[in-house]
Each structure stands twice: as structure tokens, then as C-alpha cells.
């Protein structure tokens with residue numbers, strides 16, 4: 219009887235991608251994926267360390283699971299940051315594995331079955347060179363859109379961020395390896411690929427000809443892949459938005475007009491304290507040049523309110539920048555001190571009620587902007603990639619070029635097809651419509 223493994227992922231798209239690669243590696247060891255922890259032979263918590271709440275969630279989940287008979291492993295960024303401490307705090311844990319060591323899963327599981335409680339958090343090795351390749355059946359089962367990690371780690375050391383400590387320095391995968399993985403994805407039915415990196419636009423991968431390729435060059439290379447309809451990338455840093463990448467948004471039709479470009483704050487004083495290495499003015503100028511290249515581009519951002527030392531005037535600068543840019547979507551959080559990061563030890567922490575009030579105001583503005591962007595799509599015809607069945611019978615959900623979910627009637631086409639949709643309404647984050655020329659929509 220085949221063994222069953224359950225992987226629960228927290229946090230970012232890269233953790234989602236890593237979970238698929240761990241599943242591929244476990245499949246090679248004879249594991250089938252389970253939908254729930256109960257009754258599984260192996261439980262893997264793929265953790266996120268970005269905010270306090272995220273890390274604490276892991277320990278409460280471990281407390282809930284400790285009665286299970288399965289082997290329990292902790293992976294991801296909390297595993298990397300806390301290592302042995304996890305087993306000390308929760309002895310029920312059988313092994314701990316950091317993000318760069320997933321290719322060692324078979325060995326770690328064998329050691330854990332012998333009761334050795336291994337902890338592997340080495341950052342050195344290139345896991346991709348050893349990880350099992352995804353099987354066609356597995357890829358097809360995951361859908362017509364896929365993530366593909368091209369770069370990992372970060373050299374920026376923003377004062378609030380744990381990523382450089384949990385994922386290590388920037389490492390870019392070779393173009394040939396990325397191309398081969400993309401080919402496999404497309405061969406299994408994937409139509410849209412999102413290139414991932416903690417600092418994806420700092421990508422500088424070996425091009426196989428003795429040089430290195432930028433992200434723009436990689437996009438151009440992948441866009442030539444027959445059968446691949448759409449490309450996206452995330453997450454970018456303003457300082458690595460090179461001229462060739464902006465030109466790619468203008469010239470490459472397969473590169474979707476959607477850009478996630480975190481700014482975090484609008485005050486130069488706070489940006490300096492965060493070690494973001496750019497000013498609000500430079501960010502505004504960058505947005506202008508991106509919009510000049512691709513006027514219909516949808517912008518998304520990340521924001522932190524209540525960074526230590528942030529005054530009312532600093533926060534108003536964030537609100538002013540947000541108004542000036544106008545975001546189609548955004549993620550915003552209260553500052554959360556992370557162990558080991560420079561800002562965590564600052565005296566001038568902002569009181570929680572002040573953070574909460576600022577977050578509430580910023581999110582109200584961002585929601586207003588998102589609604590306005592979606593309302594601006596009503597009456598337009600947009601190409602929609604049909605992804606999966608909707609909540610209602612007879613309904614498909616697809617993605618617009620601006621990453622909006624679009625609900626359409628099922629007779630519009632098949633999963634994997636891109637259909638021209640006349641957008642008739644917008645509700646919350648979603649759009650509704652029907653293929654141009656068809657009478658009824660899916661509202």
C-alpha cells in the first residue's frame with residue numbers, strides 16, 4: 219500500500235512552489251499526496267517566518283498534530299531560522315529541514331524513522347540540481363498556471379526583513395535549467411508561468427555561453443516557447459527595475475501588464491531607516507517610466523505601517539505616495555519586529571493602536587483604488603485564461619492580464635483556453651462577463 223504525505227504551506231508563492239518540488243521528491247520515494255493530516259504517514263509543515271504571527275502559528279499547529287501517528291517534519295523559513303529550537307520547544311517533531319535542503323528529504327526521513335531527529339539547515343548546496351523533476355501527471359493535476367523559481371535569497375538586508383537570513387544570499391538558476399523546467403510545464407498543459415524570486419528582478423543567471431542573462435533576457439528566451447501563452451514575475455525591488463525589463467513590458471506581448479513593485483513606505487526618512495536604498499521621488503520617477511512604456515500596466519505594492527520612528531507626517535507621506543501611484547492591488551501590514559533584524563531592537567517602536575489606525579486608513583485607500591481599477595475594466599474586452607470551475611455550477615473562473623479573477627459562463631470555452639471576454643460588472647476583487655458576442659454573463 220502506498221505511503222501518504224500531507225504538506226501544509228504558509229506564506230509566499232515560493233513556499234507554494236517549494237511544496238510542489240517537495241511533493242515531486244516524495245513521489246519519487248513512493249509517497250502519494252494526502253489532502254489532510256489525519257491518517258497521513260508523513261506530515262510536513264512548510265513554514266513562513268515573515269511576521270511573528272506566522273511563526274507562532276506553526277507551534278500551535280504542532281500542538282494540534284502531536285497526537286498523530288505520522289512522522290512530522292518542519293520545513294520552510296521557520297525551520298531555517300529556528301532549527302534545533304523547534305525540536306526543543308516541541309519534541310514531537312521528528313525532523314527539521316531548511317529551504318535549501320529539500321533534496322535531502324529521503325535521507326532525513328530515514329534518519330527520523332530511526333529516531334535521530336535530524337536538523338538540516340545548510341544554505342550551501344544547489345537543491346535544484348538534485349530535486350526530482352515534476353512528473354507530467356502531477357503537473358497537469360496542478361492546473362494551467364504554474365510558479366517557477368528562478369532566483370532565491372536576497373542581498374538587500376532591509377532592516378525589517380528576515381529573508382536574507384532564512385533564504386541566504388541571491389542565487390540565480392541557470393537559464394538552461396529554467397528553460398527545461400518551463401518546457402516540461404508547457405508540455406503538461408501549463409499556459410501561464412510566474413517566475414519567482416525573493417528579488418526576482420536581480421536575476422543574473424548563467425546563460426550557458428559563458429555570460430549571464432538578466433531577467434529581461436530570460437523572459438525573452440521563455441517567451442519563444444511554443445504553447446506558453448503568458449509570463450509574469452514576482453517579487454521585484456525598485457532598484458533592480460532595469461531599462462531592459464521596462465522595455466520588455468513594452469515589447470513582449472506574452473509578458474503580462476501586471477507588476478508587483480513593493481515600496482513599503484512613502485517617507486524618505488522611513489525608507490532610509492528601512493535600508494531600502496531609494497527615495498520616494500526615485501520610486502515615483504520609476505513608476506512614471508514604467509507607465510510611459512506600458513500605459514495600461516496594473517501596479518501592485520507592499521506596505522509596512524508603523525515602522526519604528528514613523529511619525530504622523532511620515533505616514534501621511536505614505537498616503538500621498540499611494541494616492542499618486544494608484545494601485546490595482548496591494549498587500550499592507552503593521553510592522554512586526556523579527557528576531558535578528560536590525561529594526562527589531564530599536565527603542566522608538568510605534569504603539570500598536572497607532573499602527574492599527576494607520577493600517578486601517580491605508581487599507582481603506584487601497585481598497586478604494588482596487589475597486590476603481592476594477593470598475594475601470596467594466597465595458598472593456600479582456601483576454602481571459604480559463605483556469606478552473608467557479609463556485610457556481612455552469613461557471614468558469616479565469617485570469618485577466620491584470621491578475622483579476624474573471625467569472626464567465628462555462629460554455630465560453632475549455633480550461634487552458636484564452637477567450638476574449640466582454641466585462642459587464644465588477645464585485646469586490648472579481649470581474650464578471652461573457653465572451654464577446656455572447657449574450658449572457660456568469661454574474
Ligand code: SF4
Nearest residue numbers: 372374375376379381
Ligand atoms: S528586498 Fe525584499 S526580500 Fe530582500 S531584504 Fe528587502 S524586503 Fe526582504
